[in-house]
Amino acid sequence: MTVQARFKLSHPGFCLDVNLELPGQGVTALFGPSGCGKTSLLRCMAGLNRSPSGRFSVNGEIWQDGDFFLPVHRRALGYVFQEANLFAHLTIRRNLDYGQSRIAATARRVEFDRAVELLGIGHLLERQPAGLSGGERQRVAIARALLTSPRLLLMDEPLAALDLARKQEFMPYLERLHHELDIPVIYVTHAPDEVARLADHIVVMKEGRALAAGPLTETLARVDLPIRLGEDAGVVLDAVVAEREEQWHLARVEFVGGSLWVRDGGQPIGAKVRVRILARDVSIALAPVSGTSIQNCLSAVVGEMADDSHPALSLLRLTIGPSPLLARLTRRSAVGLGLAPGKAVWAQIKAVALIG
């Protein structure tokens, strides 16, 4: 179950050169700044751009290999453009029908009503695209793509055209897709919060090349190549709400290897959430500290250490059970504490952000 992609493209002032093996399930984020080639890569996957001598296969099905090139309309993919790109001359219902009516009835795995319900667009069906808000249009575009029962869903910054409020409104729909449908998604974005919230895997792109690729948590915890999602290095952990203390408005979330107290985000017990912990919010102690305001203090094991952006600082990888954590500390304290790989320490976590 993998998506294999090997593409080379070069234009004056731009080149794309990747050879990737991506998981055939979950959400893979193609992350990087504007102009790094992530949209070109996505368009090559769809067949909208043609990379000569490229190779692309989805869970064993070859879409491009050498001279063989399956035309876009014969590929079982869904594509969500940056602008929703709905057909202006058709009602929402007929926009949704457009793709669904073009696949064999036996190949339909996503029901019309289910897609409409999943994206909350039931009240829009008889309207024209021009009358919809940006967020509504984008939800319709996603439903329209899903209704072709794709074996691969490609999304090109679907939230880029939305303002912050619309984005917040929209995110839960994407999370539902993620949790409820078993379709691999490749998601292009330059927004760290979207990666932290939605991605299971990440490909970090720079100047047409893949700088790093792998599971999100592992990749973000690499000290040799700190990937800054936004302003600072840090990790994202999958967790489940285990306990809520209503009196203090706190919730305890469990991840593999430990648990953390976070501000209660209103999620019910058992809900899947993600937490993000920045390296600068983690400090190290050799023994459990009492008399501190810090709520989260976890037993951890020191892993690799690497130089950080400033010569005074170093970046330390810790593990709590199997889960990684990044900590930033001065080199002087690292030496003073005698930190070395394998040493047991206590990680004091000053701030945990609950996402999703």
Add this chain to the structure above:
Amino acid sequence: MQDSDLAALVLTVKLASLTTVLLLIIGTPIAWWLARSRSRLKSVIGAIVTLPLVLPPAVIGFYLLVLLGPEGPGGRLTQALGLGLLPFTFAGLVVASVIYSMPFVVQPLQQAFAAIGAQPMEAAATLRASPLDAFFTVALPLAKPGFITAAVLGFAHTVGEFGVVLMMGGNIPGKTQVLSMAIYNHVEALEYAEAHWLAGGMLVFSFAVLLILNSRGWNR
């Protein structure tokens, strides 16, 4: 109205209708190609299609006569195909009109196709529509205003032509004499009252066409 005027009116409407239909059929693929192609030939073909816009009608008529006459390559071809010679026939008028009115149909279509852009066609392809399917279900409906403009302009321009049809048709009453020639004949014969009827009718028709086109433009 004289019988010959009525015949000229019927002939004109027939000619303009047939020309418009033919031009929509021929002009659509040309306009599509001009709007979408990145070929170097594009500017050459574009210039050829636009040529009738700037050439004096007499020049087009003259070369068509030479080309389609008994000694011209076109004439030899039509004779070999058993179609006879086209000059001074209704078919000849149609050929001349199609060439003469071509830019008036191709340009609005080309603009309409260019305005649609690549995006809706790409969306259609990702929704399993083959290029031909996408053309008929997405590009054509989206270009509908362009088609209406093209048809109206093509029709009106054919109704108003004079030089080309005079050279090619030869002003034969009931056979190749269209309205504009009938007006010319009336004026030559100093029959101003008859000329007024036809000329005034043309004026009203042309004004109405532009009025309709413009108000459609405002509504969009």
